[in-house]
Amino acid sequence: MPEIVPFKGIVYGPGIIGDASRLICPPYDAISPSTQQELYDASPYNAVRMELPMEADPYGSAAARLRDWLASGILARDGQPAIYPYYQTFEDEHGVSHTRTGLFAALRLYDFSEQQVLPHERTLSGPKADRLKMFRETRANLSSIFGLYADPSCTADKLIREFSEQNEPIVDASFQGVRNRLWRITDPGIVGAVQAVLSDRTVYIADGHHRYETGVTYSKECAAANPGHTGSEPYNYILAYLSNIHDEGLLILPIHRLVHSLESFNQANFVARLERDFTVWELPGRKALDEYLANAKSGTTYGIVMPGITLGITLDSKPAEVLSIPVPEVLQNLGVVVLHDLVLSQMLGISIEAMARQTNLTYVTRSRDVYDAVDSGAAQVGIVVKPVRVEEVIAVSGSGEAMPQKSTWFYPKIVTGMVFHSLEQAE
Numbered sequence: 001m002p003e004i005v006p007f008k009g010i011v012y013g014p015g016i017i018g019d020a021s022r023l024i025c026p027p028y029d030a031i032s033p034s035t036q037q038e039l040y041d042a043s044p045y046n047a048v049r050m051e052l053p054m055e056a057d058p059y060g061s062a063a064a065r066l067r068d069w070l071a072s073g074i075l076a077r078d079g080q081p082a083i084y085p086y087y088q089t090f091e092d093e094h095g096v097s098h099t100r101t102g103l104f105a106a107l108r109l110y111d112f113s114e115q116q117v118l119p120h121e122r123t124l125s126g127p128k129a130d131r132l133k134m135f136r137e138t139r140a141n142l143s144s145i146f147g148l149y150a151d152p153s154c155t156a157d158k159l160i161r162e163f164s165e166q167n168e169p170i171v172d173a174s175f176q177g178v179r180n181r182l183w184r185i186t187d188p189g190i191v192g193a194v195q196a197v198l199s200d201r202t203v204y205i206a207d208g209h210h211r212y213e214t215g216v217t218y219s220k221e222c223a224a225a226n227p228g229h230t231g232s233e234p235y236n237y238i239l240a241y242l243s244n245i246h247d248e249g250l251l252i253l254p255i256h257r258l259v260h261s262l263e264s265f266n267q268a269n270f271v272a273r274l275e276r277d278f279t280v281w282e283l284p285g286r287k288a289l290d291e292y293l294a295n296a297k298s299g300t301t302y303g304i305v306m307p308g309i310t311l312g313i314t315l316d317s318k319p320a321e322v323l324s325i326p327v328p329e330v331l332q333n334l335g336v337v338v339l340h341d342l343v344l345s346q347m348l349g350i351s352i353e354a355m356a357r358q359t360n361l362t363y364v365t366r367s368r369d370v371y372d373a374v375d376s377g378a379a380q381v382g383i384v385v386k387p388v389r390v391e392e393v394i395a396v397s398g399s400g401e402a403m404p405q406k407s408t409w410f411y412p413k414i415v416t417g418m419v420f421h422s423l424e425q426a427e
Contacts, residue, residue, distance in 0.1 A: 002116040002203045003108040005237065006081035006191050009184070010140070010420040011170070013076045016045060020173035024180065024417035027143040027208075028052045029127065045074050047417030051142050059137040066138050066420075077422070080186045083194060084419050085160040086241060087169075089179040090412050092251065093366055100250055100412075102243030103160055103194070104144060104182075104419055107203065109216045109238055117147070117203045117212070118397040121405055131214040141215070141239035141421040145208030146414050149201035150245045150394065156197040157244055159190055171418055178412045182419065203242065204397045206410045212238060218423070239421035241414045245390045253409040254387040256370050257339070258362045258379035259348060265380050267306050273347050274304065277322055278313035285310055286371055293386050299335045302343075303367070303384030305374050315342075330399045334392060335385050336407045343383070363406050 012023055025031065025039045025048040039048040055061040069075040084104040091097050110116040134142070151157075164183050171182035185191060205212055215238040222235040243250055274280055283289050289303040292312040300315035315322070319332040322342050331337050344350045350360045362379075364370060370382035388408050396403055 002110065002198060002201070004083075004105040004195055004198050004240070004242070005108075006083050006186070007106040007234070007237070007239075007421055008078045008081055009084060009104070010070070010075050010077050010422060012045070012417070013073045016074060017171060019043065020171050020417075021175060023047060024173050024175050024415045025051055026176075026413050027416055028131075029210075030413050045069065047142070050138070051416045059133045062134060062142070063137040063139075066140060066142075075420070078184070081191075082184045082186045083191055085164055085183040085185065086414075086418060087164065087179075087181045088249075088412055089181075090177060092411075093253075093368075098249040098251055100243060101157055101160065101247055102241050103156070104239060104241050105194075105198075106234070106237035106421060107145075107147065107240035107242070109212075109219050109236060111216060115202070117205065119205050119209050119212075119402060120393045120397040121209055121403050121407060127210040128214050128217070131211055132217060135214060135218040135423070136221075139235075139423045141211075141423065143208075143211065143416040144239040144241045144414050144421075145212045145215075146206040146410060147203040147240050147242045148206050148245050148250075148390070148393070149198060149203050149242060151197055151201060152246055154244060154246055156194045157247060159193055160185070163187075163190060173418075175415055176412075178415075180415055180418060198242065202398070203240070204394055206243075206393070206408070207414070222423075233425060234421070235423040237421075239419075245394065250390060251411050252387045252390060252393070253365050253411045254385045255363050255365055255406045255409050256367060256385055257344070257383040258364060258370065258373050259344070259350070259360060259381040259383070260362065260379050261360050262348060262350075262380055265348075267309075267380075270306075270347065270381070271309075271311070274311070274313055274343075277317065277342065278315055281312040283310045283312050286367060288312075289384060290367065293384065296386065299333050299386060299392075300338045301386060302335065302339060303370075303382075305370050305382035305384065306380070307374060328399065328401050330395055330401055331403070334388065334396075334403065334407070336388075336404050339383065339385065340404060348381075365409050365411070 022043040023046055028051050031052050039046045050062040050065050053061040087099055087101050089099040169181040169183050173180050219235050223229045289310050298314050302313050304311040319338050324341055355361050367384050370384055373379035374382045
């Protein structure tokens with residue numbers, strides 16, 4: 001039963017929030033150097049200056065800015081604990097509009113072994129070390145994790161929808177084609193009802209695994225250093241955006257693969273090798289491939305794009321019969337597992353180490369980018385994959401297993417700058 005609580009959020013002050021579209025930014029791990037500079041140029045108060053500072057000491061710079069902006073009124077801490085409904089409205093690759101609904105709250109931190117909050121992907125040590133330094137210096141959550149829960153009744157969704165329909169948002173900002181709206185709920189009745197719904201639900205981490213694990217480490221550090229530790233201190237919680245898997249606006253995008261820089265690659269030989277294990281269809285182009293993948297019921301169905309040719313392929317046998325090593329059953333039907341083992345490793349000879357270093361493998365999220373990369377010669381082979389279903393994410397998380405990295409892309413990202421969470425006790 002994961003505990004969520006309202007918190008006194010830190011938001012941009014009234015004198016600056018009207019320009020919110022220039023203040024928000026992506027989370028740190030989705031900011032390229034060029035985007036970082038653009039965000040710096042957008043406003044002297046853009047959240048990127050705390051989330052991913054350009055200074056030589058980024059951690060100290062972020063902490064100093066947080067203190068200075070609070071002191072000067074650029075940022076203000078809410079006077080009452082609240083939960084914060086957050087809506088993101090966007091169009092998908094095909095121009096269809098979606099609105100994902102959810103809310104920000106403070107989520108108690110648990111070890112994964114407690115089975116209250118569960119991961120679905122593996123993490124790396126480097127990003128966790130980076131975020132731990134940021135936690136220690138700023139004593140704040142600048143960006144949130146993204147958690148999923150399952151409530152078929154949609155009770156919390158209905159409550160926050162009723163509130164949002166009757167109240168104006170406190171933030172309404174567009175960024176990179178996504179409209180972001182934030183509300184503040186302090187009503188104890190609504191907050192209590194939402195807490196009751198979440199108390200019976202497991203939270204599955206959709207995005208922000210590194211931040212969550214860093215939060216657990218940081219909370220233990222703080223508890224060990226605090227002789228008066230009670231368990232109710234803010235450092236026992238992490239800023240979390242929570243969304244129901246039954247929300248119609250929840251969208252998981254596929255992450256496509258681009259193969260490049262392979263020595264002695266032969267297109268005809270590769271196609272012949274594919275035909276041993278897959279039913280292979282030659283398709284007239286991208287539109288036909290989109291339809292082929294949309295209609296395929298098997299998760300082990302892919303699109304192969306090479307110069308002058310588009311193929312749709314579906315595995316003929318059971319995954320366990322073609323995988324080179326034993327794989328837990330819950331992972332066997334995941335498209336990326338079979339793809340990495342059978343196609344990338346066995347057929348193309350790309351090692352696990354090379355995949356991790358992206359020596360021969362890079363990633364894109366739009367099928368048009370696959371075609372562009374192949375047409376330009378940047379990729380020898382483009383592989384278009386089907387999106388992972390949210391039920392598969394939960395099945396993997398609940399089993400205690402983890403998906404390979406780059407398995408899921410929950411779109412859009414939760415932006416930084418809507419609300420911040422202090423890890424220090426409020427005065």
